Amino acid sequence: MEIVEQKRSRLIIIALVFGLIYLFNTIMEFIHIGLEEPLFFLFSSPGDAVFETAYLDHFAKALVSLLITAVFLYSIPQLKKGTLEGFGFIIGAGILAIGIGFLFIAEWIANVIDFAIQGLSDLAVWEDFVFTDGIRIEWFIGIGSISILLIWKNRENYLIS
Amino acid sequence: MSKTLALIGNPNVGKTVVFNELTGEMGHVANWPGVTVEKKEGKMDDINVVDLPGVYCLSPAAIDELIARNFIIKDNPNVIVDILDATNLERNLYLAFLLKELEVPIVFVLNLMDAAKDRGIKIDVQKLSELINAPIVPTAAIKGEGIDEAREMIKKIFEDKKLAEKSTRPIKYSKELEDKINQTMEILGEYTPKFLTEKRRWVAIKLLEGDKEVQKELTSISNGSKVIEEVKNFCTGTEEFDLAGERYNKIGEIIKQTYIRKKDVVTISDILDKVFLHKYFGIPIFLLIMWGMFEFTFRVSAPLVTLVEYLLGLAGQVFEAIWPEDAWYLSFVNDGLIGGFGAVLGFVPLIFMMYLVLSFLEDSGYLSRAAFNMDRLMYKLGLHGRSFVSMILGFGCNIPAVMSCRAIESEEDRLTTILVNQNISCGARLPVYILLGAFMWPGATGTIVFSLYLLGIVIAILMALFFRKVIFKGEAAPFMLELGDYRMPTAKYTGIHMWERGREFIKKAGLIIFTVVVLLWLLQNLPWGTEPENSALAFIGKLFQPLFAPLNWSWIAAVGIIFGFLAKEVVVAAFGLILSGQEDPEGLGSLVVGALPAVGVAAAALPALVYGYLVFVLLYTPCIAHLGAVYKETGSKKWTLVSATYGIALGYILALIINLIGGVYF
Known part of the structure; x- marks a missing residue:
């Protein structure tokens, strides 16, 4: 079983677009880490700059994003050859992207509820939360990746024996 | 009837x-x-x-x-x-x-x-x-x-x-085999073990196959050995008749007549396995999913944890308002129950959330893929992949995980798996990680928890390697794991599954932790009316504290560890109870972090000290019941002792190394 020849370029474009978006996100996460931060991120006390910039959080998210980038980009040569593996990789990457997007949406909703329970009435905190910490790029790529699942839904148009 | x-x-x-x-x-x-x-x-x-x-x-x-x-x-x-x-x-x-x-x-x-x-x-x-x-x-x-x-x-x-x-009508095999079965039944005559009198055909077939258990049963009755000999002689020189081949021939015939499979049907399992079982991407994706699990658990349960803490705080205020300030029962309820027991109760939503994600992954069919990926790595190291299946069960609780080792056929692999399972972080250790991690690494608590779980897996693999190469030498048996299809988990079964695991936590909290909290409260108040630093509990802490002095831990840290032997949740309960009289706007985590180090540890070294403490909590004996399970499954005091001691030693050494790297001593 292989990918229909006429559909390969479309799948390659999709994988490339998502791969590049995740690559951009990876770079952004790495930039957020801050190069001046110490290597042993664990060993700094509360109040240090490391804590302010949440080094570890960005580091973990950068690695996650890098992995999804790699899965998307790895699929491109396989899609070019039309193998089932390439098709599997683009679907798999889509599922991972949706999972991460869902994670951040759930986290954002939970934070809103948590803030509400704590009774935070400071508008500036809310503003900061809603427009900076809360809404992440992963949300949008996660939601966007649902389009990849539509490819799976219509797989009969893409695969041929 | x-x-x-x-x-x-x-x-x-x-x-x-x-x-x-x-x-x-x-x-x-x-x-x-x-x-x-x-x-x-x-x-x-x-x-x-x-x-x-x-x-x-x-x-x-x-x-x-x-x-x-x-x-x-x-x-x-x-x-x-x-x-x-x-x-x-x-x-x-x-x-x-x-x-x-x-x-x-x-x-x-x-x-x-x-x-x-x-x-x-x-x-x-x-x-x-x-x-x-x-x-x-x-x-x-x-x-x-x-x-x-x-x-x-x-x-x-x-x-x-x-x-x-x-x-009950049997499936008939080839004429030749049916003749053999009938003749064996004739030879058997009356010589059938009592409990098998209605299963004469089965006994005959088993004898033709050379089944050792049935032969053993037969030899226990008079003339049984003679029957076995006769059957053996009658089998024309072959000790075991090829019954498996006969069965498969018949199965093949049946399949031909009843089973049609359309060619070239690609399922989502075929597609996803290309990625999730990929030789390079498989393990990184497993790590990503694990990280996501802890991020989700910690972040999404935050409002529920806040709500429980808020309600417990409210209850404390109500009791303070209605009861006399110096009443012993106010101290018992507010310090003991709300401060100690409530500190554990606050983490119930978090535990349930983790079990929800774990159940989702398990029901979806992903966890068997994780075991498959790890088997690839473990087999290269000479370890049995089945060990990882038990390890994954250990994320919930180490006791059923130890029991699940029964399915491992090789005794060496079984003992190894039992002994290393304790390094896998169970749900009971999660409250300790979160309590300290949420204060110490507020932006990355999920990642810190993930690092501890990962460390547990790495240590388990390394220890398995040590046991297999040094103590239980020999080749690891090949591991056969059937990978079922991926399935969309149903809300009903994921819910049941989560509840089943969470219920165990609540049951344990209700019985063991409650009892220990009452004991701790008594110890903290004896001699009656004394200050906490002079109480019997402090005496016990100070008695053991010198053992932890090289790690720069205080007597309060020692109390957590000592009583944590009973159950890991008790670590949090002990902190909650000991520090319940103190106020801190940043909560219990801040109080505990302040109370963990011995005098003289610099603030800059606190993260290392706290991480070292968490690593010790991860590696030392999960709980007393776990030791009971190890004893039951190994039947050996020696291996139970090994299980208890190597965890403590390993935890101690690693905490010491982390302190050294983190500058605790400088």
């Missing part, structure tokens, strides 16, 4: 789902093999339903297979229900054939019909039923489809003697 029904089948065919649907019980269900290692019982009206471990055949190769075989052979259930996997009928029919040889009333439940349809498989159920002389009910149990029909058929076979008798 009581009616008994035995539920049997290959691993991962949905036996426990069928059991739950028939009985209304809530047995542990998971989309991977080896979930049932003990028999479980339930009731369907007046029928006792016994869920047996999944087996491929009835040879007593492993403990779980032995449990199933012994029940079928010795306990004589009135009816057997064999669950068949419609997506893998050929292999499943082998066990069906073995059961038919027993000539016991039998019903076949052809499960996973939905998955079979997705794979383009068509089965002529009517024809199949005729060929194997027994009723067959097609089901998709996870969706509840066909369950009513299965229930009706089971009741019918109990009531309708004609139907029951029809289902």
Whole structure:
């Protein structure tokens, strides 16, 4: 079983677009880490700059994003050859992207509820939360990746024996 | 007279789902093999339903297979229900054939019909039923489809003697083999073990196969050995007759007549396995999913944890308002129950959230893939991949994980797996990580928790390597793991699964932790009216503190560790109770971090000290009940002692190293 020849370029474009978006996100996460931060991120006390910039959080998210980038980009040569593996990789990457997007949406909703329970009435905190910490790029790529699942839904148009 | 029904089948065919649907019980269900290692019982009206471990055949190769075989052979259930996997009928029919040889009333439940349809498989159920002389009910149990029909058929076979008798008719093999079986039955004559008098055909077949267990049973009766000898002589020089080949030939004939599979059907499992089982991407993706699990657990449960803490705080204020300030019962309720027990209770939503994600991953079929990926790595290191299956179970609780090692056939692999499982972080350790991690690393608590879980896996693998290379030398047995299809988990079963695990946590909290908290409260208040630093609890802490002095831990840190031997949740309860009289706007985590180090530790070294403490909590004995389980499963005081001591030593050394790197001593 292989990918229909006429559909390969479309799948390659999709994988490339998502791969590049995740690559951009990876770079952004790495930039957020801050190069001046110490290597042993664990060993700094509360109040240090490391804590302010949440080094570890960005580091973990950068690695996650890098992995999804790699899965998307790895699929491109396989899609070019039309193998089932390439098709599997683009679907798999889509599922991972949706999972991460869902994670951040759930986290954002939970934070809103948590803030509400704590009774935070400071508008500036809310503003900061809603427009900076809360809404992440992963949300949008996660939601966007649902389009990849539509490819799976219509797989009969893409695969041929 | 009581009616008994035995539920049997290959691993991962949905036996426990069928059991739950028939009985209304809530047995542990998971989309991977080896979930049932003990028999479980339930009731369907007046029928006792016994869920047996999944087996491929009835040879007593492993403990779980032995449990199933012994029940079928010795306990004589009135009816057997064999669950068949419609997506893998050929292999499943082998066990069906073995059961038919027993000539016991039998019903076949052809499960996973939905998955079979997705794979383009068509089965002529009517024809199949005729060929194997027994009723067959097609089901998709996870969706509840066909369950009513299965229930009706089971009741019918109990009531309708004609139907029951029809289902006992054996499947006939080739004429040559049937002659052999009949002649062996003649040789057997009266010499059948008492409990097997109604299973003469089965005894004859087993003798032809050279089954050691049946031979052993026969030798226990007079002239039994003579019978065995006669059968051996009669088998024209071959010790074991090729019955397996005969069975497969017959199965092949049946499959040809009843089973059609459309070619080139690609399922989501085929597609996703290209990525999730990829030799390079498989393990990184597993790590990503684990990280996501802890991020989700910590972040999403935050409002629920806040809510529980808020309600507990409110309750404390109410008691303060209505009871006299110096009343002992106010101290007991506010310091002991709300401060100590409540500190653990606050983490219940978090534990449930983690179990929810774990159940989702398990039910989806992903966890068996994780085990497959890890097996690839572990086999290269000379370890048995089955160990990782038990390790994953350890994320919930180490005790059932230790018990699940029964399914491992090799004694060396089994002992190794039992001994390393304690390094896998169970749910009870999570509250300690979160309490300290949320204050120390507020932006990355999920990642810190992930790092501890990962460290546990790495240590478990390294220790397994040590045990296999140094103590239990020998080649690791190849690991066979059946990968079921990916399934969209149902809310019902994921919920049941989460509740089942979470309930254990609550039960433990309700009994053990409550009792320990009462004890701790008493110790903290004795001699009556004394300050906490001069109490009996402080005395115990200070008595053990010198042991932890090289790690720069205070007596409060020592109390947490000492009482944590009883159960890991007690660490949090002890902190909550000891520090309940103190106020800190940043909460209990801040108070504990302040109280952990001995005097003189610089603030900059705190993260290392706290991380070292968490690593010790991760690695030392999970709880006293775990040691009991290790003793029960190994039957050895020596290995139980090894289990208890190496964890402490390893935790101590690692905490020391972390302190050194983190500048605690400078």
